[in-house]
Amino acid sequence: MNTIRTVEASSHIGQQVRLTGWLHNVRRLGGVSFVVLRDGWGTIQAVTESEADLAPIAELSLESVIALTGTVVATPQAPGSVELHQPQIEVITPVMEPAPVPLQQKRLKAGLPTLLDHAVVANRHPERRAVFRLASGAMAGFRKTLRANHFTEIQSPKLVASATESGANVFKLEYFGGDAFLAQSPQFYKQIMVGVFARVFEVGPVFRAEPHDTTRHVNEYVSLDVEFGFIENHFTVMAMVRMVLAGIFQTLAEGYAEELELLKANLPEVPAEIPHIHFAEAQELIWQRHGVDVRGEPDLSPQDERWLGEWAQQAHGSDFLFVVGYPMGKRPFYTHPDPQNPAYSNSFDLLFRGTELITGGQRLHVYADYLAALEKANLPTEPFETYLEAFRYGMPPHGGFAIGLERLLMQLLGLPNLRLATLFPRDQKRLTP
Amino acid sequence: MNTIRTVEASSHIGQQVRLTGWLHNVRRLGGVSFVVLRDGWGTIQAVTESEADLAPIAELSLESVIALTGTVVATPQAPGSVELHQPQIEVITPVMEPAPVPLQQKRLKAGLPTLLDHAVVANRHPERRAVFRLASGAMAGFRKTLRANHFTEIQSPKLVASATESGANVFKLEYFGGDAFLAQSPQFYKQIMVGVFARVFEVGPVFRAEPHDTTRHVNEYVSLDVEFGFIENHFTVMAMVRMVLAGIFQTLAEGYAEELELLKANLPEVPAEIPHIHFAEAQELIWQRHGVDVRGEPDLSPQDERWLGEWAQQAHGSDFLFVVGYPMGKRPFYTHPDPQNPAYSNSFDLLFRGTELITGGQRLHVYADYLAALEKANLPTEPFETYLEAFRYGMPPHGGFAIGLERLLMQLLGLPNLRLATLFPRDQKRLTP
Numbered sequence: 001m002n003t004i005r006t007v008e009a010s011s012h013i014g015q016q017v018r019l020t021g022w023l024h025n026v027r028r029l030g031g032v033s034f035v036v037l038r039d040g041w042g043t044i045q046a047v048t049e050s051e052a053d054l055a056p057i058a059e060l061s062l063e064s065v066i067a068l069t070g071t072v073v074a075t076p077q078a079p080g081s082v083e084l085h086q087p088q089i090e091v092i093t094p095v096m097e098p099a100p101v102p103l104q105q106k107r108l109k110a111g112l113p114t115l116l117d118h119a120v121v122a123n124r125h126p127e128r129r130a131v132f133r134l135a136s137g138a139m140a141g142f143r144k145t146l147r148a149n150h151f152t153e154i155q156s157p158k159l160v161a162s163a164t165e166s167g168a169n170v171f172k173l174e175y176f177g178g179d180a181f182l183a184q185s186p187q188f189y190k191q192i193m194v195g196v197f198a199r200v201f202e203v204g205p206v207f208r209a210e211p212h213d214t215t216r217h218v219n220e221y222v223s224l225d226v227e228f229g230f231i232e233n234h235f236t237v238m239a240m241v242r243m244v245l246a247g248i249f250q251t252l253a254e255g256y257a258e259e260l261e262l263l264k265a266n267l268p269e270v271p272a273e274i275p276h277i278h279f280a281e282a283q284e285l286i287w288q289r290h291g292v293d294v295r296g297e298p299d300l301s302p303q304d305e306r307w308l309g310e311w312a313q314q315a316h317g318s319d320f321l322f323v324v325g326y327p328m329g330k331r332p333f334y335t336h337p338d339p340q341n342p343a344y345s346n347s348f349d350l351l352f353r354g355t356e357l358i359t360g361g362q363r364l365h366v367y368a369d370y371l372a373a374l375e376k377a378n379l380p381t382e383p384f385e386t387y388l389e390a391f392r393y394g395m396p397p398h399g400g401f402a403i404g405l406e407r408l409l410m411q412l413l414g415l416p417n418l419r420l421a422t423l424f425p426r427d428q429k430r431l432t433p
Numbered sequence: 434m435n436t437i438r439t440v441e442a443s444s445h446i447g448q449q450v451r452l453t454g455w456l457h458n459v460r461r462l463g464g465v466s467f468v469v470l471r472d473g474w475g476t477i478q479a480v481t482e483s484e485a486d487l488a489p490i491a492e493l494s495l496e497s498v499i500a501l502t503g504t505v506v507a508t509p510q511a512p513g514s515v516e517l518h519q520p521q522i523e524v525i526t527p528v529m530e531p532a533p534v535p536l537q538q539k540r541l542k543a544g545l546p547t548l549l550d551h552a553v554v555a556n557r558h559p560e561r562r563a564v565f566r567l568a569s570g571a572m573a574g575f576r577k578t579l580r581a582n583h584f585t586e587i588q589s590p591k592l593v594a595s596a597t598e599s600g601a602n603v604f605k606l607e608y609f610g611g612d613a614f615l616a617q618s619p620q621f622y623k624q625i626m627v628g629v630f631a632r633v634f635e636v637g638p639v640f641r642a643e644p645h646d647t648t649r650h651v652n653e654y655v656s657l658d659v660e661f662g663f664i665e666n667h668f669t670v671m672a673m674v675r676m677v678l679a680g681i682f683q684t685l686a687e688g689y690a691e692e693l694e695l696l697k698a699n700l701p702e703v704p705a706e707i708p709h710i711h712f713a714e715a716q717e718l719i720w721q722r723h724g725v726d727v728r729g730e731p732d733l734s735p736q737d738e739r740w741l742g743e744w745a746q747q748a749h750g751s752d753f754l755f756v757v758g759y760p761m762g763k764r765p766f767y768t769h770p771d772p773q774n775p776a777y778s779n780s781f782d783l784l785f786r787g788t789e790l791i792t793g794g795q796r797l798h799v800y801a802d803y804l805a806a807l808e809k810a811n812l813p814t815e816p817f818e819t820y821l822e823a824f825r826y827g828m829p830p831h832g833g834f835a836i837g838l839e840r841l842l843m844q845l846l847g848l849p850n851l852r853l854a855t856l857f858p859r860d861q862k863r864l865t866p
Contacts, residue, residue, distance in 0.1 A: 003663070005583065020663045021631070022827055040631025040662075041583070063827035092663075093798060095827040120822045123629045132629070136586040140576075150438065150474070153569040155655045155838070157857045158591070158638050159604075161864035171592075173606035173615070176644070176861045182606070182615075189857065192866070196556045196565070198454070198473025204637060205591050211609070222588045229473075230436070230453045230525075365526060386866030389553045394455055394496035394528040405588070424590045424622065428609045431594035433625070433819030 001069070006042035007258075009082045012072045017084075019044060020092065022124070023057060023064045025104035035087060036104070037068045042258070043126065045078055046070050046087035056089045062104055063121075065093035101125070112417060119424055120433045130259035132423055134252060135222075135409055137259075139203055141251025142224050142403070145244050151228065152197040155204060156189030158182055162383040169209045182207035185402065190227035191334070191363060192390045194398045199228040203405075213428055215417040218406070220426040226360075227400030234336075234346040234362045237399040238276065238322055241350060241358060245320075246270040248408075265413050268319035268352070275312055276322035279344065282308055298330045302355070309354020324348045333377045334370070336362035336399070346399075352411050360401025367391040434502070439475035440691075442515045445505045450517075452477060453525065455557070456490060456497045458537035468520060469537070470501045475691070476559065478511055479503050479520035489522045495537055496554075498526035534558070545850060552857055553866045563692035565856055567685060568655075568842055570692075572636055574684025575657050575836070578677050584661065585630040588637060589622030591615055595816040602642045615640035618835065623660035624767070624796060625823045627831045632661040636838075646861055648850040651839070653859040659793075660833030667769075667779040667795045670832040671709065671755055674783060674791060678753070679703040681841075698846050701752035701785070708745060709755035712777065715741055731763045735788070742787020757781045766810045767803070769795035769832070779832075785844050793834025800824040 003018045021039030028034075033054055035046045046068055048054070057064060070084030100118045101110045108115070108125045115122045122128055143153065159180045163170040171182040183189075186202050193200045206223040226244065231237060249267050252260060260267065277285070283295045286307055294304055300323065312321035325344040328337055338344040347361025364370055370391050374381055381388065409421035419425040424433055436451045454472030461467075466487055468479045479501055481487070490497060503517030533551045534543045541548070541558045548555045555561055576586065592613045596603040604615040616622075619635050626633045639656040659677065664670060682700050685693065693700065710718070716728045719740055727737055733756065745754035758777040761770055771777040780794025797803055803824050807814055814821065842854035852858040857866055 020829065022628075040585070040629070065827045065829045092829055093827055095825075097825070099826045100822070118822065120625050120628070120819050121826050123626075129629050132587070133585060135588070139586055139588075140580065143573075143576075147573070152473070152566060153572055154565070154856060155568070155572075155636075155638065157653055157859055159640070159653050159859050159864060171606050171608070171613075173604050175604070175864065176642075178864075180604075180864055192553050193556075193856075195455075195553070196473070196562050203588075205588065207592070209609075220590055220592050386553050389533070389551065389866070392528075392530070393532045393554050394498045394526055396453065396498045396525055423587060423626075426590055426592050431592060431608065431611075431613055433822070 003067075006037070006039045006044040006080070009044055009072050009084075010074075010080065013074050013082070014072065016069065016071050018067055018069045019084075020067045021065070023060065023062050023066050023095075025062065026054070026057070035068070035089065037066065038124070038126070042080065044068075044080060044082065044084060046084035046089075048085075048087055053087055053089065056091050060091065061095045061098050063099050063124075064091060064095040066091055112419065116419060116425060116430065117433075123423070127262060130262045131409060131413065131415075131421060133259050134256055134263075134265075134412075135405055135421075135423070137252050137256045138248050138405060138408060139222075139224070140255075141248035142203065142244060143201070144251060145247025146199075146201045146226065148247075149199070149240075149243070151199040151201045151226070152193075154186075154190065154193050154197070154200050154202050156183070156186040156193070156202060158205065158207070169211075171207050171209045184208055185223060186225050187332075187334075188387045190225050190400060191395075191398065192387065194227050194229040195390050195393075195395055198230065198396075201226045211428060215419075216407075216410075218418055218422055218425045218427050221407075221418075221422065222405035224403040224405055224408075225400065226402070227398060229396035229398040231362060231397050231399050233397075234324060234348055234360070234399055237360050237362065237401060238274070238324075238348055238350075241322075241360065241401055242270060242274050244403075263413050267412075270320065271316070271318050274320045274322055274350070275316040275318050276324050276348070277308070279323055279325045279327065282323050285311060298327050300349075305351050305356060306354040309351050312351065319353050321351045322348045323351065331361070333373045333379065334363045336364050336397075350401075352408075355411055357407060357411060358401050358403050360399065362397065362399040365391065365395040365397050436500075439470065439472045439477040439513070442477055442505050442517075443507075443513070446507050446515070447505065449502065449504050451500055451502045452517075453500045454498070456493065456495050456499050456528075458495065459487070459490070468501070468522065470499065471557070471559070475513065477501075477513060477515065477517060479517035479522075481518075481520055486520055486522065489524050493524065494528045494531050496532050496557075497524060497528040499524055545852065549852060549858060549863065550866075556856070560695060563695045564842060564846065564848075564854060566692050567689055567696075567698075567846075568838055568854075568856070570685050570689045571681050571838060571841060572655075572657070573688075574681035575636065575677060576634070577684060578680025579632075579634045579659065581680075582632065582673075582676070584632040584634045584659070585626075587619075587623065587626050587630070587633050587635050589616070589619040589626070589635060591638065591640070602644075604640050604642045617641055618656060619658050620765075620767075621820045623658050623833060624828075624831065625820065627660050627662040628823050628826075628828055631663065631829075634659045644861060648852075649840075649843075651851055651855055651858045651860050654840075654855065655838035657836040657838055657841075658833065659835070660831060662829040662831040664795060664830050664832050666830075667757060667781055667793070667832055670793050670795065670834060671707070671757075671781055671783075674755075674793065674834055675703060675707050677836075696846050700845075703753065704749070704751050707753045707755055707783070708749040708751050709757050709781070710741070712756055712758045712760065715756050718744060731760050733782075738784050738789055739787040742784050745784065752786050754784045755781045756784065764794070766806045766812065767796045769797050769830075783834075785841075788844055790840060790844060791834050791836050793832065795830065795832040798824065798828045798830050 024038035025036040350358040457471035458469040783791040
């Protein structure tokens with residue numbers, strides 16, 4: 001008898017099957033007992049009126065690892081519409097004490113510190129597990145869309161020689177008697193690799209030593225990075241953002257319906273063209289609609305973003321809004337200015353339901369422009385020497401963007417804290433589990 | 434007119450097309466000039482007898498970024514069997530000085546230090562690029578095979594609280610006034626996540642502070658990690674290794690023929706069942722065949738592995754050989770012993786053409802066994818507290834393996850140094866580019 005997965009049971013009606021997993025719950029209703037097995041994909045319930053059937057687990061705690069054999073019966077009122085009858089339970093690994101979080105609850109009732117301290121076990125709960133299954137699906141959809149568009153995957157080094165990109169907020173480590181730093185992003189490497197593959201993407205960890213203790217910051221996260229050449233300007237990049245987001249949500253819709261339903265997630269529609277507004281117009285709009293004069297501010301506040309999100313919903317029926325043309329002063333030195341108005345940049349943020357999700361834009365590509373930009377930013381050229389080599393020997397107009405995987409999940413699922421979208425979060429006070 | 438990629442030209446015979454890329458080479462033969470454009474995927478040559486056609490690039494160096502318009506003509510003797518006629522060249526980004534490595538050479542003639550110092554540019558060479566395109570294909574084949582077998586992708590943290598796994602050879606960093614370490618592998622997290630998803634994989638960087646200066650070591654590499662539950666023993670894991678390798682090589686065969694041909698790579702046949710030999714028998718075999726008495730040694734030497742590789746080829750016609758049952762003393766504390774002979778382990782190495790490529794095995798899964806193993810290894814339990822929580826609350830028999838991406842490429846392509854299979858290698862003396 002082959003072992004099947006819980007989610008395959010409905011294709012085996014009337015057959016005897018074997019399943020393996022964890023003892024998720026045991027309930028007694030009158031003389032009837034329900035034994036729920038959870039495997040890596042779902043749960044299934046076995047029903048019996050015989051106490052003898054339960055004897056193997058009588059002394060054991062939930063989370064014991066078991067094999068369950070029985071006959072699959074279609075049962076419309078059961079969860080998943082199937083049940084196992086005449087169950088036989090075999091214990092694989094007995095557990096003798098109750099888990100630190102009550103995994104058998106439909107909704108896991110535990111405070112954030114408990115959830116995080118015991119994430120090793122808490123992530124087994126179907127709702128917590130669904131978050132990270134969706135993370136897996138988002139990565140798959142991201143890669144699938146880009147590969148179909150002739151992008152090549154790279155894995156760039158995370159150990160770097162200097163805290164070049166922004167200077168601050170970088171982790172330093174001892175490296176064979178000298179210092180090294182952890183990459184804050186693959187920015188320089190993905191640009192360099194445009195010179196090799198023309199179109200590249202990377203999925204990998206980035207490290208930010210930011211001392212922020214907020215619900216929206218962690219110190220290590222997964223960045224979905226894209227960079228490609230031969231663009232017209234940032235609008236070419238924004239069209240790719242749209243395609244990638246549509247690909248991610250399509251992948252989730254097609255392959256992750258159960259997880260989305262369990263989490264009551266509302267997949268957004270990605271419009272054929274995502275609306276955009278210029279940074280200066282956005283500030284003007286906020287002044288006119290809300291009477292708050294943010295004109296001339298160098299950046300948008302979270303409240304500004306929420307207002308713009310509302311406006312995008314009302315004016316365009318869109319969960320998404322590009323804000324384009326951020327002032328050059330707030331963007332990194334490699335940002336390409338707007339040729340018509342060099343105080344503004346060919347960059348963008350994508351707001352998703354009123355919160356920034358993606359940052360991107362066109363980069364400088366001419367060697368002399370880099371030298372001028374570094375001088376203007378009062379930065380020395382020496383730490384950038386190898387990066388600059390890419391531009392010295394020919395780079396096309398190019399640009400790209402980055403999506404924070406955990407932030408995408410947080411916003412998609414309406415989670416109150418980024419840590420709940422992070423498998424094992426790292427913050428100022430947390431390095432375990 | 435749409436811009437096409439070089440590799441698409443043969444589907445546009447007789448049409449006028451536009452291509453964009455780098456000026457890869459210019460050659461003159463009598464009155465005929467050949468202009469070679471390289472894009473992110475291949476090269477194409479344009480032919481002209483008119484000097485005027487070349488005027489836009491007359492003063493420029495190779496690697497200038499250009500657009501090339503012309504008519505595609507089938508030309509069996511040309512590289513790629515097509516040429517562009519009546520070319521028009523438009524300069525996108527001019528380059529004024531020759532590249533630090535001669536990219537236009539068919540085989541890139543440069544010493545290792547030059548290749549590595551100038552990797553930013555050297556990786557543009559078609560042969561160097563092909564290595565990293567194959568890396569991309571190997572990752573894709575790895576993921577595709579595992580997803581088809583119901584594995585879920587995870588991204589585990591690289592910042593960890595203690596140098597737990599082996600103690601030595603770990604990078605330490607300053608973390609908000611305390612210390613953190615860089616993960617040497619996702620070992621603990623992938624095991625923990627078997628408790629959540631039953632079957633998991635990860636592709637990500639690992640960090641080894643090993644002070645080795647050899648052709649086979651770098652200090653950061655990409656690890657392809659697999660872990661799954663409900664196994665019989667290490668032979669279940671070895672069957673999965675076989676499936677994953679076959680999937681990787683099939684993906685390369687189907688989608689990367691040009692790169693393989695360019696690098697004269699010889700894809701191995703993965704036998705339906707990869708032969709295996711017990712560690713003790715392997716030592717006996719070496720004694721009998723080569724008269725070197727390695728019996729009782731705790732590990733195999735590189736020479737031992739080469740001899741065993743030769744034997745696998747002669748006795749089984751196989752590029753691959755599993756050596757199983759390594760002595761427990763040389764394996765990490767979480768290794769599952771051989772129940773029949775507890776001095777040996779349920780672990781394996783896979784030799785590929787006489788060199789170790791993959792290490793894996795069955796792990797302990799019973800909580801009490803972990804406590805005993807830590808005590809035997811003289812390790813405290815406290816740094817392992819959250820890891821142990823997984824086993825305290827029910828883990829199935831499980832195991833897994835890890836493939837070093839760069840080592841796979843090195844052995845597949847017969848490269849003399851692991852650094853040549855690494856995009857931007859990190860070693861004791863090298864943190865740039």
